[in-house]
Amino acid sequence: MSRKTISTDTLRSWLRDGRELAVLDIRDAELVGYASPLFATNLPAERVAGELIRFVPRKAVRTVLVDGGDGVASRVANELEIGGWPNIFVLEGGIPAWTATGDGAPLPTFDIPGVDFVKAVEKEKKTPVISALELKKLQDAGEDVIVIDTRTVAEFTRDHVPGAVSVPGAELVLRYKDLVPSETTRVVVSCAGLPRAILGAQTLIDAQVPNEVSYLDDGTKAWTAAGLQLESGKTRIYQDPSDEARDFAREHIATLSSDDRFPEIDIDTARKWAVDSERTTYLLDVRTPEEFEKAHLDGTLSSEGGQLLGVAYRTIAVRGSRVVLVDDLLGVRARTVAHWLQRRGYEIALLLVDFRTQNWQSAARSGELVT
Structure with missing residues (x-):
């Protein structure tokens, strides 16, 4: 076993240790279907090199690639290591090894199944x-x-x-x-x-x-x-x-949301969190895709709130990360999503932006924001 290959026992321990961890099921999307047995983020092998930074914003995060037991993950891991990813690991035996526990005990998962x-x-x-x-x-x-x-x-x-x-x-x-x-x-x-x-x-x-x-x-x-x-x-x-x-x-x-308590942060704080070398932060815009297309903050991802409610693991690939939900000043979508996601163990903050005012347009022209 190479230094970059881990056993199923090691992955089990990593899923319990509380440190940041990304697990990616790199099999074809049609094969994975609704969710992998790990409820990990599905990113097919041919897309990993080009899109991994979107799902794992910090290269320092432990990232485990899980294939179909066909050795594809080792090849992808080598490509990523050459590309400057220092903490890429491969699950020995892939999904077949993970599911072949033999003892009947429930398998741990990356996320709570929706x-x-x-x-x-x-x-x-x-x-x-x-x-x-x-x-x-x-x-x-x-x-x-x-x-x-x-x-x-x-x-x-x-x-x-x-x-x-x-x-x-x-x-x-x-x-x-x-x-x-x-x-x-x-x-x-x-x-x-x-x-x-x-x-x-x-x-x-x-x-x-x-x-x-x-x-x-x-x-x-x-x-x-x-x-x-x-x-x-x-x-x-x-x-x-x-x-x-x-x-x-x-x-x-x-x-x-009467009993909810989520910190509301400003744009400067969101930007500082996004470049924090010690912690992963996702900036997720939960408005409609049409609203996002018209105007959005630089560095945010369009992530429809309804999808986050049901299948958060498809977007939030790093376990233990911070999640900032971006919405308009009313904040109805963000508060709805936060209300349920925090019950699944996510650390949530809100960033509410007045996208409809002249101040927004001025900020966008200055380069602080992007439309």
Whole structure:
């Protein structure tokens, strides 16, 4: 075994030692699917050299490459070492060795699996649920019911429950009043399966919106399993929130986050943290991709809040890092994401920026920010 190859026992100990650690599953994305057994960040081998710095901002971080047991990780590790990465390691035997424990004991993971976390939330909170057939019956009877799909717009466009409106998870409280003006409307939150729907529904319930809220059991999967047809296309997509919606969101996000305590930092502090040689910091802009495209801080990554809620490990590759969530001054998306991520052990800070003012435009022209 070479100096840069580690055993499964060593990786187990590293996952428990509390120091910064990155674990990358470098197999093909189609093979990995929803998540690797480690719930590690998937970065296919051919992309590692060009994109690793995005996922692991500090080269000094211990970084473990895990392949399919085919030796690809050793080749990639050699390339990275030549490129100036001093702490790249290879898991001996890759994923096959990791999963072949033989003792039946649960495997440690890089992150808490999103499904496990959300099911624990559902059990604790007793989140209300509705079946596909029950929802269809309400729709057919002409009941006042709205289905809110919390996936990305791309996923929604591919297929969704007929009549649903696309509102990614972190946007729910911000856009809510424009979508649900009546307090008597029944609200059903949907996704492709369970995690984002449960968390979305519970977010609205904990924010104390006045409506009856439930989640669609097993989402679009259950809809098709019941023999029902999905529709496709950008049929109904969230719009810019009105002043009334923003006022509603301000009130209800305060309720959701009443017990949360997250430091709010300024841009100078964020920049100092980003170049800290002793600690990894992610600057993640949780607004919509469209907002990010119009204006954003230099050095930040567009990271839709709804996706962070469900699959944080796809973006946050360094265990033990700091996470700064960037949002507008209202901070509804950032506070929603922070509310749930901190329960999964992430260290969170908020950076709220007034992207809409003249001061923002002046700062951007000066080079302090980038648009």
